[in-house]
Amino acid sequence: MSNQNPADRPDHSDDPSATPKHAAVTLTPTAHEDTFTRDHLPPPEEWPLIRPLDHPELLNCAAELLDGTIARLGADRPCVIGDHESLTYGQLRERVDRIAHVLVDEHGLRPGRRVLLRGPNSPWLAACWLAILKAGGVVVTVLPVLRAGELTTLLRSAEVSHAVCDARFLDDLTEASANLGDQAPDLLVYGGDGPDDLAARIAGPRADGTPADFTAVPTAADDACMIAYTSGTTGDPKGCVHFHRDVLAVADTYSAHILRPVPDDLFVGSPPFAFTFGLGGLLIFPLRAGAATILLERPRPEALLDAVSERGATIVFTAPTAYRTMLTRIGDRDLSSLRRCVSAGEHLPAATWRAWYEATGIRMLDGIGATEMLHIFVSATDEHMRPGSTGRPVPGFEARILDDQGRPVPDGEPGHLAVRGPVGCRYLADDRQREYVRHGWNHTGDTYVRDEDGYFWYRARSDDMIVSAGYNIAPAEVEEALLTSPEVEEAAVVGARDPDRGLVVHAHVVPRRGSTPDAALADRLKEHVRARIAPYKTPRAVVFRTALPRTATGKLQRFRLREGAADEE
Structure with a gap:
């Protein structure tokens, strides 16, 4: 594979369908001794246009x-709060450094090798994630619910050399490792x-009496630090490679400009x-x-509400489904x-946005992101958020609506969402x-409309658009209408085959408690x-x-x- 970097290639903003010309710019010399990940990146002509932020050439994001x-900000600030322990920044750094020493000194982890990480959110998981990166490894974090066959696929795909696992989730990983024989990863628990x-x-x-401090490997900003596998609803998972600079880029774009956290914030969430x-x-x-984060192993909606009402959490990250459930259970809780x-x-349906605003006074931040892009790239600050709209491009990103030939469509017309930016x-x-x-x-696979004010809807x-008798029907619009009914808890709309119309609309509904699911x-x-x-x-x-x-990450x-609709025909 070529080591060209397409980051500096010419901008083709005026002709999105033109084939970009690629500048022959080399990547920063790698600090990785094992160059598997860099060697298996796509060829430069298949990269998106990337405009990195101003980060130094040598950068270890951990x-x-x-x-x-x-x-x-100092070492004594609260940092990670778990179900059984809480650590300050200084205590977390000490744990991270000690884990890094074990990985390198006792298990021979070399920069660039892939390390699978498996367990529920906790201070230990956070410490291991940071330690792997600080030691120069490439972290492959997986869901603890994956089974042996799924783990075997990922271990092979990334050629994982080491695995770090919560003891409670060891069985499937042990079975997956056995499937690999001599290629099984070195396991830490x-x-x-x-x-x-x-x-x-x-x-x-x-x-050996040496200090527990660990000096971070001086990785290049464009060295890989993680392979994030898509949680996609169909097909084989795809490994998305992200660099050390990418981790900071999403913090310095979406978080800095949209979320705008402060050191006194306390985060909590479910993903x-x-x-x-x-x-x-x-x-x-x-x-x-420099803020603190509550890491819940079982982040159910009630637990999120408890974190706010009892611990004073200030920022919540979760999916629309959880917000709808929380709405039914707020009661007299103090969410101030x-x-x-x-x-x-x-x-995020507009009905859910409005119901949450009426119950809490909080203007919820909607957003679209992707594993391929690491985090959110279209959103809006709370004062500019419009119910039902995803928002506008996050500062540092561009977004367009394109037709099938890659040409921009007029505002108000649907098309394919395409984005580019620092990742x-x-x-x-x-x-x-x-x-x-x-x-x-980057083509996200979503159909969107941009309005005259630059908001994306x-x-x-x-691939979910329903074409019925020549009409294009967006499932989200029908779902929005269903969710305005007081008798509907959740709704999802799909197309079912029809001999006359091609497809017809089928609605799958979870009724609210007290409603009878009948004709x-x-x-x-x-x-x-x-x-x-x-x-x-x-x-x-x-x-x-x-x-x-x-899915295990909450995606519908x-x-x-659709398979169920086919069975009913």
């Missing part, structure tokens, strides 16, 4: 997030009670670190700001500490790079939709469910609903 923040547990191994003075929405919102952003509520992971998609050895990146733009995943309710909901949007968008069928199918699995 050292900047932890040591750099301590240098600015935390959270157990044996002498080989990391907690025991980092306790007390070092055996796991394996979901980059959670990694940014619950680790990168608070550490960059709340400053910001961030929603992402799926479309971008770089799949690990994956031909699907050419699908996601076209003409220098979600319509559908591009009468289905008829009422159809009339409710018909009274609010064009009649041709009214569902032909309403299917009642106790829950909607979702529409393909399972």
Whole structure:
């Protein structure tokens, strides 16, 4: 693979369909001894246009997030708060440095090697994530619910050399490792009670009497620091490679300009670190700001409310589904500490936004991000957020609505959302790079409309659009209408095959408690939709469910609903 960097290539803003010419600029010399990740990046002509922020050539993001923040604000500030322990910045740094020593001195971790990390959000998971990066490793954080077969696929894909795992989630990883034979990763465990547990191994003075401090590996800003695998609803997972500079870029764009945290903030949320929405919102952003973060192992909606009412959390990160559940359980809780509520992971309906505002007085921040882009790239500050709109491009990013040929469409017309900025998609050895990146733009796979004020309005995943008798029907619009009914808890809309119309609208509905899921309710909901949007968008069928199918990160699995619709035909 070539070591060219397309970051400085010419801007083709006036002709998005033109094939960009690539400047022959070399990447910064790597600090990685194992260059697997850099060697398996896409060729430069398949990169998006990337405009990095002004970061130094040598940059270790873990050292900047932890040591750099301590240098600015001190070591005694609260940092990570878990179910069983809380650590200051200084205490977290000591744990990080000791773990890094074990990885390097006792397990031979060399810069550039991939380290799988598995466990629920906790201070230990945060410490291990930072330690791997500080030691120059490339972290591959995975969901603790993945099974042995899924883990085997990821271990092979990233050629993982080491794995760090919460003791409670060891069985599937042990089975996956056995599948690899001689290629099995070197395994470290935390959270157990044996002498080989990391907690025991980092306790007390070092055996050789040397200081516990660990000097971060001086990685290049464009050295890989993580491979984030997509939590996609279908297909094989794709490994998204992100650099040390990318980690700071999302903090210095979205967090700095939209979220605007301060050192006294207290973060809490539901997404796991394996979901980059959670990694940014619950680790990168608070550490960059010198704030504290509550890391819940079981972040149910009630636990999020408890964190606000009992601990004074000020910033919440979760998905629309959780906000809707919390609305039914707020009761007389004191939520006065709340400053910001961030929603992402799926479309935020205007009805949910308004209900949350009426209940709390907080103007929720909607946003769209992607594993490929690391975090949110379209949003708006709370004072400028419009209900139902995702927002405008985050400062540092560009966004456009393009047609099938890559040409901009007029405001008010739907098209494909394309973005670019200081980060971008770089799949690990994956031909699907050419699908996601076209003409220098990252194509998110979403259909959007931009209005005359520059706000972006979600319509559908591009492959979810329902074309019925020649009409384009956006599932989100029908879902919005359904969710305005007091009898609907959740709703998802998909297309079902029809011999006359091609596709027809099927609505899958979770009724609110107290509503009877019968034919009468289905008829009422159809009339409710018909009274609010064009009649041709009214569902032909309403299917009642106790829950909607979702991934472990909370994303709706529409393909399972479509499969169900096919079975009903």
